[in-house]
Amino acid sequence: MPDKSFLHWPFFEDRHRAVAAGIESWCAANLPVDECDLDGACRDLVRRLGHDGWLKHTAPDHEAAAPLDVRTLCLIRETLARHDALVDFAFAMQGLGAGPISLFGKAEQRQWLARTRSGEAIAAFALTEAQSGSDVANIATCARRDGDGYVLDGEKTWISNAGIADLYVVFARTGEAPGAKGISAFIVPGDAEGLSVAERLDVISPHPLARIVFDGLRVPASAMIGAPGEGFKIAMATLDVFRATVAAAALGFGRRALDETLQRARTRRMFDGALADLQLVQGAIAEMALDIDAAALLVYRAAWTKDSGAARVTREAAMAKLFATERAQRVVDKAVQLHGGDGVRRGHIVERLYRDIRALRIYEGASEVQKVIIARQMLAGG
């Protein structure tokens, strides 16, 4: 039985506890899914999450004046990740992919949100390039002004949902200034002429991922999100909001690893007793529980701070992501160790968690990048 005591922390209201209970029931009724056809499974998960109302939490409803609630996003991601990495991915990308539109889109652009919230449209966030992952300001994909629109040429790689997305938010160089100040954000429909998938990328915790090419892809000027040159700011502000939710997913993986370990420690017989009787094992369990509670405090501190009206939560989100992902990796590693041979057996839940957690320490800003962000915030006075 997963620990739910944190739901009574002062960060949460009754509506959050209701969401946590609701998504738990949804997982029990809908998971696991057959993931042999990865693209098909993702499409199906997005459709079901949309149909059952969960995706409405991934973007604000501006007409109903319902803002994004980061605590709700984190609770959902934590719960989904505790059950299955792919369903968490399917949920998360709807938020991140549509994030620039949610936060900076004009009224007519926000029409996309009705479709990402219902699960009718799959979203992707296309920032990374082969030569500019951590060094985001260095992107080379260009958007050249041409008459009443822009023409995009270049490549993006490591793009989640590439190939199945109906909507890409693409960051491209428009050249108002060198570096970070010369980048703009564009909405590109998945079926746009000049957009193609060049290479599918197979990773240790599979999800739809690819390198994509823009070859003379034309978009109208109205596809630009925000103003020319604001793309870097838009990307960073979007990551600021969604970074805490990556930490929440890591927390979910960690919680599952602890639950599996507790079950194993209680039932595995050895040395005339149970695994749980051994004090070194108790020490490992104590460290796992401590890592999880400390991570949860940082995750929900960041989410609560944002929900309480903070314009930016750069420091809080970076701390949550750094700590939760690194410690979840440690927790999962201990779980593998305490499962003995079964822990490395392909298909075992802790073996899966060991693969699922790894990329979270790299994407949306590697751990080293989070340290730089935190240090800069501290040196700047807060």
Ligand SMILES: Cc1cc2nc3c(=O)[nH]c(=O)nc-3n(C[C@H](O)[C@H](O)[C@H](O)COP(=O)(O)OP(=O)(O)OC[C@H]3O[C@@H](n4cnc5c(N)ncnc54)[C@H](O)[C@@H]3O)c2cc1C
């Ligand atoms: C599974 C997965 C999904 C992804 N999905 C998306 C997506 O949907 N959209 C998208 O745009 N991108 C996506 N990415 C890309 C991801 O954001 C980049 O991989 C990440 O930013 C790191 O960039 P890089 O791979 O080029 O590594 P590099 O930038 O080459 O960095 C390599 C390593 O260098 C170290 N490092 C980096 N900066 C510093 C520093 N300042 N100080 C010290 N060390 C440092 C870190 O250890 C880092 O891991 C995804 C990546 C993965 C693995």
